[in-house]
Amino acid sequence: MTLTGAYILYIKVPVFNLHTNPPPFVNISTNQPIFVYMTTEVKLKKLLNERILIIDGAMGTMIQRHRLEESDYRGDRFKDWHKDVKGNNDLLCLTRPDIIKEIHKQYLQAGANILETNTFNAQAISLADYDMQSLAYEVNVAAAKLAREAIAEFAASRQLPTVNCQLSTDDLFVAGAIGPMNKTLSLSPDVNNPGYRAVTFDEVADAYYEQIKGLVDGGVDVLLVETIFDTLNAKAAIYAINKYFRDTKKAKLPVMISGTITDASGRTLSGQTLEAFYISMMHANPLSIGLNCALGAQQMRPHIEELSQIAACYVSAYPNAGLPNAMGEYDERPEHTAAIISEWAKEGWVNLVGGCCGTTPEHIAAIAKAMKNFAPRKLPELVSN
Helix, strand or coil: CEECHHHCCCCCEECCECCCECCCEEECCCCCEECCEECHHHHHHHHHHHCCEEECCCHHHHHHCCCCCHHHHHCCCCCCCCCCCCCCHHHHHHHCHHHHHHHHHHHHHHCCCEEECCCCCCCHHHHHHHCCHHHHHHHHHHHHHHHHHHHHHHHHHHCCCCCCCCCCHHHCEEEEEECCCCCCCCCCCCCCCCCCCCCCHHHHHHHHHHHHHHHHHHCCCEEEEEEECCHHHHHHHHHHHHHHHHHHCCCCCCEEEEECCCCCCCECCCCCEHHHHHHHHHHHCCCEEEEEEEEEHHHHHHHHHHHHHHCCCEEEEEEECCCCCCCCCCCCCHHHHHHHHHHHHHHCCCCEECCCCCCCHHHHHHHHHHHCCCCCCCCCCCCCC
């Protein structure tokens, strides 16, 4: 195929290697090859049309395996901090980056294509529980860089090519994890005063804005607004995303959205049905929409089926490893989780799958292996009137 110079396209990531896969375009004037570059969003869409991509598993579950103590969370920098910080997992990006990076590498080894940053609660409102709200930006930058470094080191250790190979760094992405926050805009924390709110929309949006800035500056590929149980909080996150890219005039990153159905009612905690939640989120024009947390794969099955029938974008799902036992732990074996998700894939319901609470690299490895046998969900053809 030939193109004139006027049609040369310059966007982000190279997809052709001159030695092993020559570019299909040639400048007719100079007879020189034209290299085509793709934005992250275009590249992701290309991959999602080809196969089911794998999201990593639980970060918290893996951190718990290390049985960290207060001193581990504090490190040298915060050894004299005036509040207990044990349980502030996001802080480990600063005090124990070695652990966070190693967990990322374990999920890459298991077959994950998308790493979530360790930033589930890394915004000022949640960090205020530890009087660490001033660290929000720093934590997000560090978390994003750790995930990027994990990919680079994993690729180097495997001597992976960056193009023209199914397992390559071009198939590995960092998703900036934006959690639901510990305060809600739709619900009152005071049962005696249902009209009371502990936080305002502007405060939530400002906190998310700072988090987004840190994630982008740290180098994430995608922004993932996840574990949504209050749609209004998610709308504040989406507002902050749009405002950040409007203010900075940077190219907008793809946005993934994942809600949480909390129980057998089939509704979010703030009361929306799955269809209502989907409709409420679609103005964000997300790359994908899906569900995670609260439910195991077996319990999530009917909701993924419903979402696959109504979603105009790609569908994601990363369930818990079953339901917690009496001790709050998860017993579901990797092969069992993978078998249930395989049923979804066989029906053509999903484009991205992974794991949430209780899942481990073993779960992700089993899921990744199983997904090789299935084609991804096809996007519906939208007909305009």
